Structure formats: C-alpha cells, structure tokens
Amino acid sequence: MAKKGFIVLVLAVFIVGGLFAQNDFQSMAKNTATIDVGPTIIGAAWGPAWDQVMKAADMGDTGMSASGFGIGAQFERQLSRQFSAALRGAYLGLGMGFGGSDSGISASAKAEMTSFSVEAHGRYYPFGEAFFLDAMAGYGFLMTSLSGNVSVEGVGSQSTSFSPIRNYIKAGAKIGWRISFGKNGGFTFEPSFGYSYGIGLGDSIPKQLFDDVGGEVDEVDQLYKYIESIVFIGGPRVSLAFGYRF
Numbered sequence: 001m002a003k004k005g006f007i008v009l010v011l012a013v014f015i016v017g018g019l020f021a022q023n024d025f026q027s028m029a030k031n032t033a034t035i036d037v038g039p040t041i042i043g044a045a046w047g048p049a050w051d052q053v054m055k056a057a058d059m060g061d062t063g064m065s066a067s068g069f070g071i072g073a074q075f076e077r078q079l080s081r082q083f084s085a086a087l088r089g090a091y092l093g094l095g096m097g098f099g100g101s102d103s104g105i106s107a108s109a110k111a112e113m114t115s116f117s118v119e120a121h122g123r124y125y126p127f128g129e130a131f132f133l134d135a136m137a138g139y140g141f142l143m144t145s146l147s148g149n150v151s152v153e154g155v156g157s158q159s160t161s162f163s164p165i166r167n168y169i170k171a172g173a174k175i176g177w178r179i180s181f182g183k184n185g186g187f188t189f190e191p192s193f194g195y196s197y198g199i200g201l202g203d204s205i206p207k208q209l210f211d212d213v214g215g216e217v218d219e220v221d222q223l224y225k226y227i228e229s230i231v232f233i234g235g236p237r238v239s240l241a242f243g244y245r246f
Contacts, residue, residue, distance in 0.1 A: 024081065025078075025080060025081045027184070028078065028081070028184060028185075029078075029180075029184050029185030029186075029245045029246050030077060030078040031075070031076070031077060031078070031245065031246050032074075032075070032076040032078075032086075032178065032188060032190075032243060032244070032245040032246075033073075033074070033075050033076075033243045033244055033246075034073070034074050034076075034188065034190055034241035034242060034243030034244075035071065035072070035073055035241065035242055035243060036071070036072030036073065036074065036088075036090065036239050036240065036241040037071075037072075037240050037241070037242070038070075038072060038237070038238050038239045038240050038241075039070025039071055039072050039090055039091065039092045040069070040070050040071055041070075041240070042068065042070050042092060042231070043067075043068035043069040043070040043092060043093070043094065044068070044069075045068075046066055046067065046068035046094045047065070047066045047067045047068065049066075050064075050065075050066035050096065051066070064096060064097065064098045065096070065097050065098075066094070066095065066096045066097070067094075067095055068092070068093060068094040068095065069091075069092075069093055070090070070091060070092035070093065071090070071091055072088060072089065072090035072091070072239070072241070073088065073089055073090075074086050074087065074088040074089075074121075074241065074243075075087055075088075076121075076123070081125070081128045082124060082125045082126065082128055083122070083123065083124060083125070084122075084123045084125070084132075085120070085121065085122055085123070086120075086121040086122075086123065087118070087119070087120060087121070088118070088119045088121060088136075088138075089116070089117065089118050089119075090115075090116070090117050090119075091114075091115070091116050092114070092115050092231075092232060093112065093113070093114040093115075094112070094113050094114075094231075095110065095111065095112040095113070096110070096111045096112075097109070097110045097111075098110075104152065104153035104154070105150070105151070105152050105153070106150075106151045107148070107149065107150045107151070108148065108149050109146075109147070109148040109149075110145075110146075110147050110148070111144070111145070111146050112144070112145040113142065113143070113144050113145075113227075113232065114142070114143045114144075114145070115140060115141065115142045115143075115232040115233060116140065116141060117138055117139065117140030117141075117168075117170060117233075118138055118139055118140070119136050119137070119138030119139075119170060120136070120137055120138060121134055121135070121136045122134070122135050122136075123135075125178075129178075130177050130178055130179060131175070131176075131177055132175070132176055132177070132178060132192075133173070133175055134173060134174045134175070134176065134192065134194065135172075135173050136170070136171065136172045136173065136174070136196065137169075137170065137171050138169075138170040138171075139167070139168070139169060139170065140167070140168045140170050140198060140233055141165055141166065141167045141168065142165070142166050142168065142205065142228060142232050142233060143163060143164070143165045143166075144163070144164055144205050144209075145161070145162075145163045146161065146162045146163070146209070147159070147160065147161040147162075148160055148161075162209060164205045164208035164209055165205075166200055166201070166202060166203070166204065166205050166208075167200075167201045167202065168198040168199060168200050168201065168233050169198070169199045169201065170196055170197070170198050170199075170233065170234070171196065171197055171199075172194055172195055172196030172197060172234075172237065173194050173195065174192050174193060174194020174195070174237060174239070175192060175193065175194060176190060176191060176192025176193070176194075176239065177190065177191060177192070178190050178245075179191075180245050182245070185244070185245035185246050186244065186245060186246075187242075187243075187244060187245075188241075188242070188243050188244060188245045189241070189242055190239070190240075190241040190242075190243070191238075191239065191240055191241075192238075192239045192241075193236070193237065193238045193239070194236075194237050195234075195235065195236055195237060196233075196234045196235065196237055197229075197234045198228065198229065198233030198234040200228070200233075204221050204224060204225065205224060206221040206224045207221060
C-alpha cells in the first residue's frame with residue numbers, strides 16, 4: 001500500500017509540475033526586441049584607434065582621417081519555456097580619407113569597408129530564464145569602396161573608383177544572459193559573447209581588385225582575410241543589447 005501511495009505521489013508531482021510549466025509559459029512575455037551597441041562601439045573606436053596608429057608611425061600630419069558606425073537589431077520569439085528563435089541584422093561601416101594640395105596639385109582618396117549580415121538564431125535556456133546558449137546560421141556581404149581624384153591646376157583632373165563585393169555564409173555560437181528588469185518582461189539588458197565564422201563565396205576582394213589593375217595579390221590577400229575574420233564577418237563577438245521584452 002505504501003509503495004502504491006509513493007508511486008501515485010511521484011506521478012502527481014510530475015503532472016502538477018508539467019501543468020505549472022505550461023501555465024507559466026502561457027503567461028510569460030514571449031517577444032524580445034533589442035538594439036545591439038556592440039558594433040556601435042567598434043565604429044566609434046575606429047577613428048581614435050586609427051589616429052593612434054598614425055601617431056605611432058610618426059604620420060600624424062598626413063591629412064588622413066577615419067570614422068565608423070555600426071548597429072545591430074534583433075527580434076526574438078519564445079517557442080517554449082526553454083527554446084526560442086530569433087532574427088538578427090547587423091551593419092558595420094569603417095572609412096578612411098585623405099586630402100591635400102601643394103604647388104597647384106590637389107589629391108584626395110577614400111576607402112570604405114561596409115558589411116551587412118542577416119542571421120537566424122536558435123536559443124536554449126537550460127534553466128528557463130536568463131542564461132542561454134545560442135547557435136547561429138546566416139548570410140553576409142562585405143563591400144570595399146575605393147575612390148580617388150587628382151587635380152592639376154591648368155591641366156585638369158582625373159578620378160577613379162572601384163567597389164568589389166564578396167558574399168559569405170556565416171555560422172557561429174555564443175553564450176549570454178537575458179536580464180529583464182520587470183516582473184514579466186519590460187526593459188531588458190542582454191550581454192553575450194561568442195565566435196562566428198564566415199565562408200567566403202567567390203574571389204576575395206583583393207583578388208578582384210588586383211585582377212582589375214594587375215599586380216601580386218598574395219600578401220594583401222592574407223592581410224584582408226585577417227581583417228575579414230576578426231572584424232567584419234567572423235571572429236570573436238561581444239554583444240551589448242538593450243531592448244524591451246513583452
């Protein structure tokens with residue numbers, strides 16, 4: 001009799017627990033919209049970082065300047081207490097410029113690197129709240145825009161431009177915390193960090209450029225791939241997202 005009573009008690013605990021979890025999910029805030037300022041910080045730091053590089057190289061008065069901007073946005077939908085799906089878009093643009101004149105000759109040059117990505121995320125909340133594991137797959141592209149102009153007084157001017165684009169398939173993973181400041185939703189802060197990897201489709205941007213103008217591409221290509229994998233398309237990723245859960 002005691003054994004049967006124990007079995008009934010265990011079954012009752014599981015049934016009640018399941019009903020509680022179901023009711024808890026029905027009443028919880030299921031949508032989260034956030035803005036990620038991680039890319040914004042990278043963009044804001046680009047100009048000062050470039051200035052420091054120029055000063056370290058004793059090239060502080062070359063007339064070169066740099067600036068950048070980035071932003072990310074995400075919408076997440078809770079599918080169950082422990083699983084959710086999200087769609088994220090991100091933009092990052094960094095630029096450098098040069099301009100100067102001397103003895104009737106003026107010259108200017110500009111280089112911009114722009115990336116945009118769209119990602120699908122699947123999340124698992126092992127404890128049902130806050131801490132999560134995130135897996136991502138997506139698409140991105142990187143465009144480099146190069147332009148320049150030389151003008152000679154009394155002779156004329158000549159300009160050129162080139163804007164190669166490369167597409168990427170992306171994959172990655174991260175861990176993070178979704179911290180809500182309301183009883184059921186409300187203002188949300190979401191720090192996370194992880195790593196993403198990009199597989200380039202087609203020729204690299206340096207190869208596209210050198211195929212157009214001629215020359216050796218190997219060393220430049222390796223440097224550009226490093227920039228791709230660390231800054232724009234892949235590499236370590238830190239996210240600081242602010243938003244609202246409802």
